Amino acid sequence: MNQQVLARKWRPTTFDQLIGQEHVRKALTHALNTGRLHHAYLFTGTRGVGKTTIARILARCLNCETGVSATPCGECRNCQAISDNRFVDLLEVDAASRTKVDDTRELLENVSYAPSQGRYKVYLIDEVHMLTTHSFNALLKTLEEPPEHVVFLLATTDPQKLLPTVLSRCLQFHLRDLGPDLIESHLEHVLSEEQVTFEKDALWHLAKAGRGSVRDAMTLLDQAIAHGEGSVSADNVIEMLGTQGVSEIPQLLSDIAAGQATDALSRISDLARETPDWMALISGMQSLLHHVAIAQVTDQGINHLSPGEQKAVRELAAVMSPEFLQLAYQFALTGYRDLPMASDARSAFEMLVLRMIAFRPARAGEVISGSSAAQPTPDAEPIIEPEPDQPTSSTTPIESIENHLPEPEPEPEPDPDPDPDTRSHPNTHARMHTSMHARTHARTRARPDPGARAGKPTRTHTRTRAPTHARTPASTWTTTS
Numbered sequence: 231m232n233q234q235v236l237a238r239k240w241r242p243t244t245f246d247q248l249i250g251q252e253h254v255r256k257a258l259t260h261a262l263n264t265g266r267l268h269h270a271y272l273f274t275g276t277r278g279v280g281k282t283t284i285a286r287i288l289a290r291c292l293n294c295e296t297g298v299s300a301t302p303c304g305e306c307r308n309c310q311a312i313s314d315n316r317f318v319d320l321l322e323v324d325a326a327s328r329t330k331v332d333d334t335r336e337l338l339e340n341v342s343y344a345p346s347q348g349r350y351k352v353y354l355i356d357e358v359h360m361l362t363t364h365s366f367n368a369l370l371k372t373l374e375e376p377p378e379h380v381v382f383l384l385a386t387t388d389p390q391k392l393l394p395t396v397l398s399r400c401l402q403f404h405l406r407d408l409g410p411d412l413i414e415s416h417l418e419h420v421l422s423e424e425q426v427t428f429e430k431d432a433l434w435h436l437a438k439a440g441r442g443s444v445r446d447a448m449t450l451l452d453q454a455i456a457h458g459e460g461s462v463s464a465d466n467v468i469e470m471l472g473t474q475g476v477s478e479i480p481q482l483l484s485d486i487a488a489g490q491a492t493d494a495l496s497r498i499s500d501l502a503r504e505t506p507d508w509m510a511l512i513s514g515m516q517s518l519l520h521h522v523a524i525a526q527v528t529d530q531g532i533n534h535l536s537p538g539e540q541k542a543v544r545e546l547a548a549v550m551s552p553e554f555l556q557l558a559y560q561f562a563l564t565g566y567r568d569l570p571m572a573s574d575a576r577s578a579f580e581m582l583v584l585r586m587i588a589f590r591p592a593r594a595g596e597v598i599s600g601s602s603a604a605q606p607t608p609d610a611e612p613i614i615e616p617e618p619d620q621p622t623s624s625t626t627p628i629e630s631i632e633n634h635l636p637e638p639e640p641e642p643e644p645d646p647d648p649d650p651d652t653r654s655h656p657n658t659h660a661r662m663h664t665s666m667h668a669r670t671h672a673r674t675r676a677r678p679d680p681g682a683r684a685g686k687p688t689r690t691h692t693r694t695r696a697p698t699h700a701r702t703p704a705s706t707w708t709t710t711s
Contacts, residue, residue, distance in 0.1 A: 270400040355384050480543075
């Protein structure tokens with residue numbers, strides 16, 4: 231097959247062709263031009279941002295026949311062999327398929343031998359985080375003190391899985407995700423060179439779908455060319471990506487800002503006929519709300535958007551308050567999280583829109599469309615609610631109750647000692663027992679009657695003790711009113 235995919239055909243071969251990653255380009259260029267080279271480099275970052283590409287460019291710079299520099303010729307035998315993946319001194323290893331310690335030992339057996347064709351023997355280990363702990367331990371000694379003709383280039387998408395001993399032996403370069411504007415300009419350059427007709431809005435959709443990865447965007451561009459039969463249009467790209475209805479989000483947010491619930495639900499009903507990806511619609515709503523919030527602060531923050539999107543963002547920024555923007559963005563985040571748990575994606579999206587409208591700050595005299603709330607009229611007389619009766623007395627209820635309670639009677643004084651002459655009486659022991667029994671009931675009990683609170687006369691039950699000299703029962707009940 232002579233046809234080559236765009237991602238491989240337009241892969242950079244020099245640092246000048248590299249897209250973004252200015253911090254990595256500057257450091258490596260200076261090191262190559264001044265001869266301050268390290269024996270091990272570690273490139274980290276997400277997929278498709280240029281880790282392997284930079285490693286191959288560095289290998290070409292080290293083995294170019296014109297000398298070590300940041301600008302290889304690209305025409306010598308070594309440069310051509312590296313471009314064709316047939317350079318014997320460039321050993322590319324996929325760590326995901328060679329994770330055993332025996333594979334690592336076999337790889338390091340030929341480290342001590344001098345390169346056969348180039349100036350340096352370069353070991354490019356991709357996805358190095360897939361190696362086992364034993365493989366890392368077998369690599370440590372060679373990675374710390376390799377021969378002068380050996381350079382290790384490591385690439386990984388998950389540097390957290392690497393051992394600290396490996397990280398300390400390498401120069402680390404983290405490759406950042408690329409912005410949509412850089413990816414869009416690269417796609418435009420590629421299509422211009424390939425002589426393919428395109429629309430700017432279509433490239434913008436492809437750049438955002440790439441999510442910071444140039445390779446993913448280039449793969450989608452190949453698919454868009456095939457889907458559009460040799461051309462790239464916005465409608466075909468939206469249909470291919472399954473993001474139908476994203477273009478209706480600005481109008482939907484306008485309905486939300488105006489409180490037009492009926493129009494918003496009607497627009498959602500029209501979107502449902504296209505069977506859109508509701509998750510993608512919420513994601514697009516989040517992105518648009520973010521752009522509107524930025525536009526309210528500074529207009530330069532939306533220069534990277536397409537002209538059509540800039541116009542829609544400015545219109546929304548003029549009608550939405552900053553407070554409501556923050557609240558709507560939080561609702562969108564919650565809706566994106568809760569959508570997979572809903573029984574129906576459309577109903578969850580409708581509830582999200584209605585929630586935004588319900589919490590929208592309404593203006594004076596404004597009625598939300600579709601609601602049954604009555605609009606206030608200027609001729610309506612205000613309704614004054616009667617004030618509750620104020621108590622005429624400053625006495626608290628607790629004090630009133632205490633005033634009705636009877637005062638307790640004073641405790642009776644203890645009886646004097648019996649006459650000494652009675653000690654010799656034959657019934658002295660019986661009288662003493664009767665006196666002691668009477669003293670236990672000497673305290674007067676005063677219990678308020680429940681009717682006292684209602685203003686009724688109080689009845690007090692008291693217990694009186696009979697004289698000690700009377701031969702009557704020890705105590706009797708006497709009721710007084």
